[in-house]
Amino acid sequence: MAESDGLITIGVLARASGLTASALRFYDDCGLLVPARVDPLTGYRYYTEAQRERAALIRRLRTIEVPLDSISDILSGDTGRAEQLLDEHVDELRRRARTAAEIAEQIKQTLGSMGDGVTLSAALLAEAFEQVRAAAANSREIPVLAGILVEASANSLTLTATDRYRLSTRTLVSRDRHGGDWSVVVDAGDLTPIIGWLRLLDEIVAAPTDQGLSLVGDGAERRCRVIHEPFPDYRAVLSSLAPVRTRVVTARKPLLTLLEKSSATMRFEVDHTGLTVSDSDHRHHLPAAVTGSAIDLSFSITTLLPAIHTALGPDLMLDIAAPDLPIVLRSATDGDLTTLAMPTWQATDRNPKP
The missing domain is CATH 3.10.150.10 (DNA Polymerase III, subunit A, domain 2)
Structure with missing residues (x-):
C-alpha cells in the first residue's frame, strides 16, 4: 500500500539516511521528523521521498552534537539563521576542544x-x-x-x-x-x-x-x-512496558552535573514549567520540554547516574509511566541507546497510588 501511495517504509528511510529505525522513532517522538502517515491499525510509519534529505541532514547535524531545538531552527528554511546557529555551534565545539574531523585513513578489510x-x-x-x-x-x-x-x-x-x-x-x-x-x-x-x-x-x-x-x-x-x-x-520486555504518561526531553549535561554533585536519593518534579531536581540540601530547576501529566518520582543515585552518564549526545528523553514503574531513558546519535531504570517509590499528592 505504501509503495502505491508513493510512500516509503521506516526501514527504507533508515538505510537511505544512515539512521536506525529506532532513532527515526526517537525523532518522531521529538517532533523533528514526523512520518507522513501512520497506519492506524498496525502503527507502521511511512515517509515521503522528500523526507530522505531531511533525515540525512539530521544525521549529519547529530554527528557534530547539534541540540534538537537548534536542528529544528536550522531546518526551518531560514538560511541566515541556520548559518548563524551552525557558526555558533562550531565555535562552541572549538572552545570545548572537540573536533568533527574526517577519518584520515580507512583500514580496508578482506571480508x-x-x-x-x-x-x-x-x-x-x-x-x-x-x-x-x-x-x-x-x-x-x-x-x-x-x-x-x-x-x-x-x-x-x-x-x-x-x-x-x-x-x-x-x-x-x-x-x-x-x-x-x-x-x-x-x-x-x-x-x-x-x-x-x-x-x-x-x-x-x-x-x-x-x-x-x-x-x-x-x-x-x-x-x-x-x-x-x-x-x-x-524486545518482549520493552514492548510490554506500561503506556507513557509523561515524556521529558532535557539537556543531558546539566542534569548529569547535578547528579554527580549529589548523593543518596534525588527527587524529580515534572510539570509544564520543566524539571526540578532536588536532594536533601539543594533544589535546581532545569529547562525541559514536557508532555503529559505532572508527576513526582525519586531515584537512587546509584541507579540513575550510570544510566545518564552513559547516554548519547546532548539530549535525553525520559518516558515515565508511573513513579513506581521503570522509566525508559532514550538518547540517539551514532545509533541509539535505551536504558531502563527503576525509581524509588515515594507517594505524593500528585502520585495517587492506583
Whole structure:
C-alpha cells in the first residue's frame, strides 16, 4: 500500500539516511521528523521521498552534537539563521576542544574469507561495549546474563545486556555489511582488554566464527568467547512496558552535573514549567520540554547516574509511566541507546497510588 501511495517504509528511510529505525522513532517522538502517515491499525510509519534529505541532514547535524531545538531552527528554511546557529555551534565545539574531523585513513578489510561480517567504527564499538556491560550480571548463577547479546541485521549492530533488574541496549550504524544476519552472546568478562585495543583503531570488522566473535582491525585480530545459551527476549520486555504518561526531553549535561554533585536519593518534579531536581540540601530547576501529566518520582543515585552518564549526545528523553514503574531513558546519535531504570517509590499528592 505504501509503495502505491508513493510512500516509503521506516526501514527504507533508515538505510537511505544512515539512521536506525529506532532513532527515526526517537525523532518522531521529538517532533523533528514526523512520518507522513501512520497506519492506524498496525502503527507502521511511512515517509515521503522528500523526507530522505531531511533525515540525512539530521544525521549529519547529530554527528557534530547539534541540540534538537537548534536542528529544528536550522531546518526551518531560514538560511541566515541556520548559518548563524551552525557558526555558533562550531565555535562552541572549538572552545570545548572537540573536533568533527574526517577519518584520515580507512583500514580496508578482506571480508571474503570471513563470511558474515560487519564493518564499523572501532571507537564507537568500544564505547557501546562499555555502556551496555554495566547492565550485565556480575555473578555466573545464570551464565547467559553475564554476557552481551551482539546482533547484526540490516545496516546496524545491536548490543544488549540485562541482569533482570537493569537493561541496556545500544544500536550502532554499520559502515559496511557482508553476508546475512547473525547473533552471538559474548562473555562480558573478556571485554576489558578488547575495549582498550578497540580505542586504538579507526575501523573494525566483527564476524561470528566457530571459536567466538572475531574482531579484526589494523592487521590484528581479537576473539571474544561466546556463551551458548539463549538470551532473554529483551524486545518482549520493552514492548510490554506500561503506556507513557509523561515524556521529558532535557539537556543531558546539566542534569548529569547535578547528579554527580549529589548523593543518596534525588527527587524529580515534572510539570509544564520543566524539571526540578532536588536532594536533601539543594533544589535546581532545569529547562525541559514536557508532555503529559505532572508527576513526582525519586531515584537512587546509584541507579540513575550510570544510566545518564552513559547516554548519547546532548539530549535525553525520559518516558515515565508511573513513579513506581521503570522509566525508559532514550538518547540517539551514532545509533541509539535505551536504558531502563527503576525509581524509588515515594507517594505524593500528585502520585495517587492506583
